[in-house]
């Protein structure tokens with residue numbers, strides 16, 4: 121579209137939909153018109169992409185953390201700059217679209233990865249479609265009340281959903297033993313960089329099947345009507361925030377079957393519509409299961425294929441050449457196990473198929489070492505490994521742990537199923553779009569094209585030794601810090617001088633990620649500065665962003681603790697010229713886009729072996745940030761790529777963790793290190809007030825009490841952590857330090873999700 125056509129379309133849409141003009145329209149109205157103008161623009165390409173290829177891949181995921189679509193889509197279409205200018209000429213500033221909500225249909229890493237993968241699939245022209253759930257409410261919005269986290273509903277459709285089409289005519293029925301629901305698909309375009317390939321993200325919404333119950337209405341049974349309606353719509357009502365306890369299990373199970381069944385029905389129907397035989401469906405689709413949440417797709421597939429006339433064994437083998445499984449965590453409590461009684465009650469046909477699969481494995485391996493169902497519990501990961509083709513971990517180290525421990529028995533029997541695909545992030549959103557200043561510098565030095573060929577960043581490496589380029593890097597970092605600082609002042613009311621070192625930890629709050637250790641390190645510097653022991657300490661702003669699962673007590677305790685530290689530090693004139701602390705409110709994709717480019721230090725400090733990969737670490741790296749981290753997840757590969765001397769690594773390794781755990785006594789460390797003891801004691805010596813909640817005592821107890829005393833080795837790793845942190849503080853600002861920043865960007869090429877997707881295409885999907 122040229123300027124004339126574009127503006128006409130926008131104006132027509134404003135008139136038709138809202139009875140408004142560019143002069144009178146509200147921001148959401150303009151947003152909808154602009155988005156729909158782009159939708160009109162891409163229609164033909166999208167339709168032709170749907171038909172184009174022999175084999176398509178379905179990425180089944182309970183979460184897609186897509187974030188704000190409008191900038192990314194216009195950017196990938198190559199019209200963001202023009203549209204900005206055209207709108208500006210008419211007096212409209214499109215940066216006001218920043219008030220449009222993020223679509224947060226995911227919790228964190230796993231959901232954001234799914235979004236990056238779809239974008240990369242379209243960019244490298246692989247026919248990859250997403251299938252998920254259209255939650256009415258996504259991840260909760262976070263607020264702070266006296267430093268405590270409070271959760272509020274996330275109404276992501278508040279300004280409409282112009283990037284989706286409802287496809288009523290492609291609805292399917294999903295049946296549970298007690299009632300059936302209608303799954304209505306909403307399709308979002310997934311626009312690749314350059315706009316040549318457009319794939320589809322299909323999200324299912326649950327609704328009441330059939331038509332309005334007039335008889336009930338006539339007899340004034342309003343309650344019954346409302347109840348039936350709520351029961352159906354509740355299935356896609358809200359995203360589970362990662363800590364789902366017993367009471368939510370049934371609804372969660374319904375959610376999982378709901379979207380798995382709808383997606384498989386949809387795929388089989390499309391296959392049949394093409395007049396193709398069911399036995400050949402494996403030549404036309406591959407399905408990737410994003411963790412265990414979509415694993416019901418396997419028995420559902422077998423069930424539906426049997427309905428087409430195939431015997432169980434044939435159907436099972438067909439499933440085996442269609443499905444693949446990605447594991448994203450070794451955390452025991454996150455590996456899904458379902459109660460068979462419940463499955464039998466709610467999904468009797470699925471239970472029968474699972475039982476047949478269990479019988480098959482018993483026959484094949486009579487020893488009982490491999491199983492799907494044991495003690496009336498289905499192990500969903502086992503189902504996926506047994507009935508799938510490939511199984512992958514998300515970073516080299518993680519995959520080794522899967523093979524050696526988590527899935528050891530399976531690896532012994534099926535070594536050929538296992539492989540690694542290291543995660544990646546899309547460089548369009550996480551470098552080009554969020555850091556246009558650095559992008560311009562990169563393009564100036566190595567030319568255009570790196571956005572879709574990220575290995576080309578290597579060409580920057582030589583500039584690490586060029587003082588001019590180093591300084592240009594540093595200046596851009598300063599600018600991004602200024603921008604973030606303004607934003608944080610506006611949103612949080614906290615002043616972060618951009619001259620300070622910006623030390624950032626942004627990720628979900630979990631004990632294994634050790635935000636508590638970071639908090640302790642702040643107190644370490646706090647006390648030392650007060651005692652005059654840190655004369656050369658360079659002023660540092662500690663920035664946190666994290667949501668805690670609503671029922672995760674200790675995680676919420678850590679948030680309150682950090683907020684209490686922030687309060688004390690920021691208001692203490694003796695230290696606040698050296699230290700600032702802020703816990704940003706409602707950290708989400710859009711906040712991340714502002715934070716990553718402004719960070720000097722990327723905190724990746726999980727206990728070794730716990731963080732499957734991490735993807736934030738990659739975003740920081742691309743934006744020229746050094747990692748302060750453990751040898752965990754993809755940090756290991758970041759060191760491999762950039763050179764370990766360009767990162768700040770500390771702490772026990774996976775092997776050392778194993779040794780230490782044999783006889784670990786956190787109390788010994790605590791008692792023999794007075795400086796550390798004093799810090800830990802602030803949790804209950806009255807230094808900080810948790811307002812009677814008992815949270816701080818509970819956090820302290822997690823370090824000493826019971827069998828799992830300091831399960832994540834916070835006390836053990838603390839000294840090495842502050843040693844390296846201090847070394848970083850000394851290095852900061854030197855020529856060599858800025859060279860490290862350049863080297864991080866220059867060696868980030870591996871962490872493009874384009875590379876990950878090409879790995880999957882080649883080694884998993886056989887495209």
Ligand code: 26V
Pocket residue numbers: 228229230231233362363364411448449451453454514543731732733734735753
């Ligand atoms: C799930 C649950 C559910 C039950 C209670 C505790 C708990 C804790 C963590 C999780 C996480 C589920 C999987 C997940 O999000 N994994 C993340 O996946 C990212 C993408 O592969 C990866 O970078 C992160 O390291 C990994 O934690």
